[in-house]
Amino acid sequence: MAIESDVLVVGGGLAGLTSAITAAREGADVRLVSYKQSTLRHASGLVDLLGYTPDGEGPLTDPYEAMAALHDDHPYRTVGVETVREAMALFDEVTGYQGGHTDTNALLPTHGGTVKPTARYPPGAAAGVASDDRDMLLVGLESMTDFDAPHAAAHLDAAGVPFAVRGVTIQFPGDLRADAKVTRYAKQLDTNAEVAVRGRNRPVRDALAERVNPLLEGEERVGFPAVLGDDRADAVRAALAEKMGVDVFEVPSGPPSLPGLRLEDALFEALDESGARFETGNPVVDYEGDGAIERVFVEKYGTKIPISAAQYVLATGGLVGKGIESDREAVREPAFDCHVPHPADRYEWFDVDVFGDHAFAAFGVVTDATLRPLDGSGAPEFDNLRAAGGVLGGYDYAAEKSGAGVSIATGYAAGRNAAREVR
């Protein structure tokens, strides 16, 4: 006896979640299993489709237009531009992200003060777009060294943004410990906790606004590091905006990233609503089947628990997410041992230039048109296995700014293809 379903998705990141939601909406009985928390924890929460071409041209205005010119092995070419659009429509529906009203990329300031082309952004980042010409104040927090507001402002200014921008650094009210976790700030703001300011207890949202208000010089929008609440981020932002008389936004920040966590929450909620089943915390370590996968085994404390399905989706991530592993000898995909093309000589895996054209960045499985991973001879590894997201090869998400888009588009396509096979 094994736990059974129509479609089993392995991996709980952007690709796996999109895949499972899509398959469930297509009417399949879906189960998703994932191991540790996904790389959404590291993600800015921005959803890029294609910001630069593989040759480094950009920032691109219309990512869809540029997709048509990508090389044949690129995952966007595999699924086709129309599928990318459908996938993004699903994403827009389940997350409430912004930017979907237009095909063109938005320009968003990052915590380093650069401007980045992105296709979708969370509501919390909306007031920060660089195409808006209202003047901007960036507010950094003394102990959060990842976001140096004056530095970021100077960078933005040098980048030639069409508005005046200043940066100031304040102390977060209530004297939190110097290495307070991002969740600590968020919790305080979520609950509007009382904090001591000069011997008096004040609600933290009021205290924060009062600390920034005297520093305003007529700016109409104010950006904070992305710690403005977790469960109640919208309410926190609205309250601060009201008390300060300006628009308030969050500057997407590095790991651990609350916007990434909020996106993960929204997707898991959509997954739950889709009726799919899911379980997290244990890895898929083995499978049975020759030509087609019959069942996989999830390892729990030394016990292998069988889970079977008619169709499988591999969405375990890339090198960072550990869906692709390497040692000094070889690069491999650990769950199903799918073929990962790579040069035999390890010194050809990378470029000596730090920002050079690194081969490892595009390591991953190669698929056929329906996203089935191919073995060394170009035949599908398994009839009923599809791959999506970071585990795919043929694209360099960091250079192209295409990570989220490829995950969503291929996740969608893999989920849909899998579900249609079982009907």
Add this chain to the structure above:
Amino acid sequence: MSDAEESPTFEPVAPNTGDEFEPVDVFPDSDDFDLRPGADSCYKCAACDTNCPVAEVDDDFPGPKFQGPEQWRLKQTDDDYTVDDSIMSCSNCMRCDDACPSGVPLSQMHNTARGEYVSEQMDKLSVEYVRNRILANYRTSAFFASKVPRLANVAMNFGPARWLMEKTLGVTSERDFPEFARETFREWWAARGGADASRSNARESRQRRGEPTDSEKKVAYFHGCYSNYNTPEVGKAMVRVYEHFGYEVVAPEQRCSGTPMFANGMLADARRHAAVNVSSMSDLVEQGYDAVASCTSCSMALRQEYPELFDIDGIEAVAANTFEALEYLRINEDLTGAVREAEVSGDLAEEFAYHAPCHARNQGLDRQAVELFRDLDGAGIEDVGESCSGISGTYGWKEEKYEKSMAIGEEMFEHMAHAQGEVGMTECPTCAMQMEHGSGYEIRHPLELLEAALVE
């Protein structure tokens, strides 16, 4: 970039290559409290910190990343460095384990550090130590109380006594002590005829189910302290549900799983109890039994903490053959199908506000009750979110931790209030206490609902 223009031509040599390199050999051998395992895998992504319910509300708590890998490094570089006392503020929810993308065994590191702190730095005559020891050894108190349950129920919640306990021992007077059952699970079990009765019940079920009567379906029930002394109805439900599926149940000799002892750094106490549990369970595992627990902290202890912390004969085999009660049926029976065909009426035909305990979450079990019972006619179930309940066993009983415990639980209380039902459900006895304390709801165990749906 000037010094990196050319491709390196060197071939790396030992000791940096090869399978034989054992990093731990660099440092002196140590028999106890090795804080190191896994420290080198931490790349400081801080995913653990974003999952720590204590760091979210407690400004003095530096978080799991500090308690584990950073503390180990500090101890290596500074001979005088002792374990930071903030380790006692870790509630042992073990969520950091689940978060870590690199498999750093954070809770193991915390348990080890706490063990070292308590054994080497804590004053054994301090009120805190005495209080923690009493709380950690709940089984001992419960054992005596269960001899005089009515008296104990009155005495333990007698106002002036509770005031005195708070003042002298630091046990919060805000909470009500759990009631002791008039008849313990084991008393019921013995009176019912023990393993022999179970065998004949299981055989009857197999006959009814059309299975071979001699099939090897047998489990050893780890009931834990709580379902023995406080909620025997959970243990009874477990036995009846398992017999219904044709399993012969035995209830071997057992002590506390050790969870409250790990959380209080009482590793010597925990080891003593673990030795008894492993010995009786491993004998049965050898005979083909699987160990099944109804409390998710108990199953967590047997599966994860035992092999991480102790070296006892048979400990790995017990870990690999231990399951949570619903999980085991999901794997081995068509539980989903059985529930789909069933319906409940009467006492348990309710909407339940379900909270997944942290220790269920860590075993990948946080969704199973919700997904199972949403197909059940006559009852409804709603997940009240991923927040920790905040009580974390003995944590929320400590006078100085009570407020934090309630701050952590706040989110769960709110979600419970917004959920449709006014009856709670969870697998963990202390989560149940916190749910009841914060919402006033009556709390049931999934096994009770399963019994109502399938048995009779």
